[in-house]
Amino acid sequence: MIKNGCLQCHGNNFEGTVMAPGFVETKYFWNCSELIKYLKNTSDFEKDKRVGNFKEMYRSLMPSYAELSNSERNDIAELILSIK
Numbered sequence: 001m002i003k004n005g006c007l008q009c010h011g012n013n014f015e016g017t018v019m020a021p022g023f024v025e026t027k028y029f030w031n032c033s034e035l036i037k038y039l040k041n042t043s044d045f046e047k048d049k050r051v052g053n054f055k056e057m058y059r060s061l062m063p064s065y066a067e068l069s070n071s072e073r074n075d076i077a078e079l080i081l082s083i084k
Contacts (some may be wrong), residue, residue, distance in 0.1 A: 004068075004076070010062055014083050019060045023083040035077040039065045 009020035016022030030038070037065060038045050042064045045051045055061065065073060 004065065005063075005075075016081075018058070020058050020062070021054060023080045027081045030081070032047070032074070032077050032081060036070065036073045036081060038062075039068070039073045039076060041066060047078075 001019070006014075009017060010023060011017045014023040042051075042062045046055075065076070068076075
């Protein structure tokens, strides 16, 4: 998560910042499979109401991580979904 820059926008404890939301409630809105798809190509989710709201609320756009392997995206998704 550090090498991918997640902490810069989402905060050192994933609590969220003015740049991006925190991850505490992510598990209530995403399952692992959907989150992996989102990480691969965030632009596929532009019509999602929640993603649209975040685009209006925060100053940065979530980058896609298409260059990562499915296994790496899975690891990130599992970590995000485990945050309490």
